[in-house]
Amino acid sequence: MTHASRIAHALIGQEDLYGALRRAGAGLGRAETEAALPAIRAALGNAPEAARLASVDQELLTCLLRAGAGLAATRNATRVVDWLTTTTPAPLFLPAIAASRHIPLLSGGQMPDMPAYSDPAFDAWFAAQNADYGLGPYCEKRSVYTAAQFADAASPERRMIHLGVDVFTPAGTPVHAPLPGRVHSVVYNPAPLDYGHTLILEHEGGDTRFWTLYGHLGASLPGLCRPGQPVAPGQIIAHIGNWPENGGWAPHLHFQIMTDLLEQRDGNFFGVGHESLLDIWQQICPDPNLILRLPESAFTG
Numbered sequence: 001m002t003h004a005s006r007i008a009h010a011l012i013g014q015e016d017l018y019g020a021l022r023r024a025g026a027g028l029g030r031a032e033t034e035a036a037l038p039a040i041r042a043a044l045g046n047a048p049e050a051a052r053l054a055s056v057d058q059e060l061l062t063c064l065l066r067a068g069a070g071l072a073a074t075r076n077a078t079r080v081v082d083w084l085t086t087t088t089p090a091p092l093f094l095p096a097i098a099a100s101r102h103i104p105l106l107s108g109g110q111m112p113d114m115p116a117y118s119d120p121a122f123d124a125w126f127a128a129q130n131a132d133y134g135l136g137p138y139c140e141k142r143s144v145y146t147a148a149q150f151a152d153a154a155s156p157e158r159r160m161i162h163l164g165v166d167v168f169t170p171a172g173t174p175v176h177a178p179l180p181g182r183v184h185s186v187v188y189n190p191a192p193l194d195y196g197h198t199l200i201l202e203h204e205g206g207d208t209r210f211w212t213l214y215g216h217l218g219a220s221l222p223g224l225c226r227p228g229q230p231v232a233p234g235q236i237i238a239h240i241g242n243w244p245e246n247g248g249w250a251p252h253l254h255f256q257i258m259t260d261l262l263e264q265r266d267g268n269f270f271g272v273g274h275e276s277l278l279d280i281w282q283q284i285c286p287d288p289n290l291i292l293r294l295p296e297s298a299f300t301g
Contacts, residue, residue, distance in 0.1 A: 002039070002043075003027075003028060003032055003036065003039075004036060004039035004040045004042070004043045005043045006024070007021070007024040007025075007036065007040050007043075008040050008043035008044045008047075008049075010023070010024040011024065011040070011044065011049045011053075012044075012047060012049060013049075014049070015155070015156060016154075016155045016156070016157065016276075017049060017052055017053060017154040017155060018061075018064060018154055018155045018157075018274065018276070018277060019155070019276060021053075021061060021064050021065060021068070022064040022065070022067055022068040022277075023068060024065075024068065025064065025065040025066070025067065025068020025069045026068050026069065026070075027069070028065060028068070028069040029069070030066075030069070030071060032069075033062060033065040033066045033069050033071065034062065036062075036065055037053070037058055037061055037062060037065075040053070041053055041054060051153075052153040052154050053154065055152065055153045055154070056152050056153065056154045057262045057263045057264065058263055059260065059262035059263045060262050060263075060284075063260075063262075063280050063283075063284065064277070064280065067279070067280050072283065073279075073280040073283040073284065074259050074260045074283045074284055075260070076208040076209075076210070076259055076260070077259040077260075077283040077284070077286060079205070079206065079207070079208045080205050080208055080210045080257070080259045080286065081286050081290060083205035083206045083208070084205065084257075084286075084290040084291065085290065087179070087205075089178035089179055089233070089291045089292075089293065090176060090177065090178050090179070090233035090234040091176060091178070091234075092167070092175055092176055092178055092253070092255065092291075092292070093133070093167065093169065093173065093174075093175065093176065094174070094176065095132070097132075097133045097135075097167065097292065097294060097298070098293070098294055098295075098298075100132040100133060101130065101131045101132045101133070102131055102132060102133040102134070102135060102294075102298055103129055103131045103133075103134055103135070103301070104134070104135050104137065104298065104299050104300055104301045105117075105126075105134040105135060105136050105166070105168060106137070106140070106301070107136070107140060107142050107143075107144070108140065108141065108142075110301075113125070116144055117136070117144065117166070117168075117249050117250050117252070118144060118193065118248060118249055118250075119250075120243065120250075122250040123250055123251070126168060126250065132169065133167055133168065133169050134166075134167070134168035134169075134252075135165065135166065135167060135168070135294070135298055135299055136162065136165065136166030136167075136168070136252070137162065137165065137299040137300075138162060138163070138164065138165050138287050138288055138289065138299075139161055139162060139163075139278070139282070139287075140161070140162045141160050141161055141162075141275060142160055142161075142162055142272070143160070144193075145158060145159060145160045145272050150272060155274065157274050157275070157276060158274075159270065159272040159273050159274050160272060160274075160275060161272055161273045161274070161275050161278055161281065162271070162272055163256055163270065163271055163272055163273050163281055163284075163285040164213070164215075164254045164255050164256030164271055164285070164288055165254075165255050165256075165288040165289065165292060165299075166252050166253065166254055166255075167252055167253045167255060168250060168251065168252040169240060169251065169252065169253075170240065170251055171218065171239075171240050171241060171242035171251035172218065172239050172240060172242070173239060173240045173251075174236045174238075174239055175214060175217070175236070175237055175238040175239065175240065175253055176233075176234050176235060176236055176237065177201065177231040177232065177233055177234065177235045177237045178212070178233060178291050179201075179203050179212070179233055179291070180203070180204075180230075180231065180232055180233055181201040181202055181203040181204070181212075181230070181231050182201065182202050182228060182229060182230050182231065183199070183200075183201060183202075183225045183226060183227050183228060183229045183230075183231060184200040184201060184202040184211060184227065184267075185198075185199070185200045185227055185266075185267035186198075186199055186221055186222055186225050186226065186227060186267070187266065187267025187268065189215075189247065189267070189268050190247075191247070192247065192248050193247055193248055193249070194247045194268070195213075195215030195216055195217075195246075195247050195254065195268065195271070196215070196216050196217065196241050196244075196245050196246035196247035196248075196249075197216075197217035197218060197219060197221045197222075197238070197241055197245060197246065198213065198214070198215050198217065198267055198268060199213070199214040199217060199221055199225055199237060199238055200212070200213050200214075200267060200269070201214075201231060201237070210257060210258060210259050211257070211258040211261060212255070212256065212257055212258070212291070213254070213255070213256040213257075213258065213269055213271075214237070214238055214253060214254070214255060215246075215247070215253070215254035215255075215256075215271065216240070216241050216246035216247055216249055216251070216252055216253060216254050217238040217239065217240065217241045217246065217253070218238065218239040218240060218241040218242065218245060218246070219241070219245055220238065220239045221238050221239075224236065224237055224238060225237055225238070240252065240253055254271060255288050255291075255292070256269070256271065256285055256288060257285060257286050257287075257288050257290065257291065258284060258285055259283065259284060259285070259286065260284055262284070270285075273285070
C-alpha cells in the first residue's frame with residue numbers, strides 16, 4: 001500500500017479531517033509531505049472526504065502533514081522569530097503604547113461589564129476607561145467567532161483562537177510601519193466581522209521573508225499605500241477605521257505576523273485558528289509581541 005493509499009484509508013469516515021491527516025502524516029519524509037496531497041485526494045476518489053479536503057487551504061494541510069511527520073509545520077518560522085528578536089522595531093503608534101495608558105481587554109468573562117467588541121456600546125464603555133490603548137491578547141479564545149465564516153468542511157471545529165493582537169484606540173489614529181518592507185496588498189474585505197480595509201506588508205528578515213497584517217483600517221488606506229510600494233520604519237501606512245468600514249467592530253487595529261501566506265494570496269488571511277491546531281498556527285502566526293515589545297502584564301492586567 002502506498003503512503004497516499006494508507007492516508008486516504010485513514011481519512012475515510014473521519015469527522016475531523018485536520019486531526020486525522022496530521023496523525024496519518026507519521027512516517028512520511030520531508031519530500032513526501034510536500035507532494036502527498038494530490039495523491040491522497042486521488043486515492044480518495046469520489047469519497048466525500050476528497051471534496052472536503054479540496055475545499056480548504058491546501059498549504060495548511062501540508063503544514064499538518066509536516067507536523068505529523070515530526071517536522072516544523074512551516075519552513076521558516078524559527079528563522080523569522082530569531083530575526084525579530086535581534087531587530088529594533090519602530091512603534092506602531094505614537095505616543096508608543098508602552099509609554100501611554102493601556103489596559104488589557106479580556107473577552108473570556110474576566111471583564112463582565114465590557115460589551116462585545118462588535119457591540120456599538122463598546123465605544124462609550126472604552127472611553128470611560130481613561131486609557132489611550134486597549135489590548136486584545138494573542139491566542140485568546142473568543143466566543144464571538146461562532147459565525148459560519150469561522151468554520152469549514154474539513155472539521156466541525158470553529159476557528160476561535162485569536163492569531164493577532166488587537167489595539168483599541170480612537171478611529172482616525174495613525175498607524176506606523178514597524179519595519180522596513182514593501183506593500184504586498186491593499187484590499188477591502190467587506191463581509192461582516194471581516195477586516196474591512198486591510199493592509200499586508202512583506203518584509204525581509206535576514207535570509208527569509210515574512211509578512212505583517214493590519215486589519216480594520218480606515219478608507220484612507222488606498223491613498224497611503226499601493227502594492228509594491230516600499231515602506232520605511234515609522235512611516236504612516238494607515239489610520240484606524242470606524243464602524244462600519246472596518247468590518248463592523250469597535251475602532252481598533254488587528255496586528256498579526258505571518259511566516260507563511262499559505263494559499264491566501266488575495267489580501268486576506270486567517271485571523272483566528274483552530275484550538276486543536278494551536279501549535280501549528282503559532283508557527284504560521286507567531287506572537288505579534290515580538291514586534292510590539294510590551295510586558296506580559298499589558299495583556300493580563
